[in-house]
Amino acid sequence: xxxxxxxxxxxxxxxxxxxxxxxxxxxxxxxxxxxxxxxxxxxxxxxxxxxxxxxxxxxxxxxxxxxxxxxxxxxxxxxxxxxxxxxxxxxxxxxxxxxxxxxxxxxxxxxxxxxxxxxxxxxxxxxxxxxxxxxxxxxxxxxxxx
Ligand code: AMP
Numbered sequence: 001x002x003x004x005x006x007x008x009x010x011x012x013x014x015x016x017x018x019x020x021x022x023x024x025x026x027x028x029x030x031x032x033x034x035x036x037x038x039x040x041x042x043x044x045x046x047x048x049x050x051x052x053x054x055x056x057x058x059x060x061x062x063x064x065x066x067x068x069x070x071x072x073x074x075x076x077x078x079x080x081x082x083x084x085x086x087x088x089x090x091x092x093x094x095x096x097x098x099x100x101x102x103x104x105x106x107x108x109x110x111x112x113x114x115x116x117x118x119x120x121x122x123x124x125x126x127x128x129x130x131x132x133x134x135x136x137x138x139x140x141x142x143x144x145x146x
Contacts, residue, residue, distance in 0.1 A: 004096060005104075008054040014105035018052060025128075025135035027076060028142055032068035035076050037131040040122045043113035045084040045134055049073050055106040057095040069108055076110050079141035083134070086112035 009015075016022045017036065024036035027047055038046040049072050051065035061069075077089045092109040094101040102122050111118065 006056050006060065008056050008060075009104060010054075012103055012105050014048075014050050014103055014107060015054075018050070018105075025131045027079075027135050027138045028072055030068070030072065032065055033072040035072055037126075037135050038109065039126055039128075039131065040124055041111075041126050041131075042109075042119040042121060043090075043111050043117065045080050045086070045112040045138075047076050047080065047110045047138070049076060049108045049110065050105060053106075056104045057101070057106055058093065059095070061106055069106075073108050073110060075142050075145070076138065078145060079138045080110060080112045082141045083137045084112045088112065088114050090115060090118065 013022070017024045018034060024034075026034070026036050028035040032052050033049060034052065035047055035049045038048050049069050051061065051069050053062055053065040055061045055065070073091065077091070080089055081087065090109070090111040090113060092111060093107070100121055113119075
């Protein structure tokens with residue numbers, strides 16, 4: 001049995017991305033959310049959406065940030081459909097180590113694939129040039145839809 005730790009750690013990797021201390025392939029940003037490419041994608045075009053709130057998991061997410069994350073997820077999902085020509089986009093979110101959560105800043109995964117073809121979680125590093133190109137295409141698709 002594990003002990004659930006809901007203390008937000010300021011040095012988690014997504015906090016560092018939000019602070020600009022480490023780079024990310026940015027897809028979209030507004031005052032409450034940030035979306036960027038997952039560096040170990042479970043399918044081509046895997047994006048993460050995070051709130052600009054210090055929440056470890058869903059139980060701590062404030063309503064205004066929950067709403068903002070979903071609105072950003074909608075924009076990203078529509079862009080993914082267009083750019084990657086996939087109808088199916090998996091929306092996934094893990095709460096707690098037992099579920100497989102590895103980064104303790106709340107985030108939604110948006111993965112363009114079929115559930116039966118979903119790759120292994122947080123396993124294989126992507127080509128950074130490919131991620132940069134995918135992020136650019138998604139940014140352009142989102143901008144064109146605004
Ligand atoms: P979870 O296991 O649900 O907490 O998901 C964490 C996700 O973050 C995994 O899919 C990782 O591949 C991804 N990840 C870890 N480090 C980074 C990073 N520096 N930039 C982008 N994605 C990351």
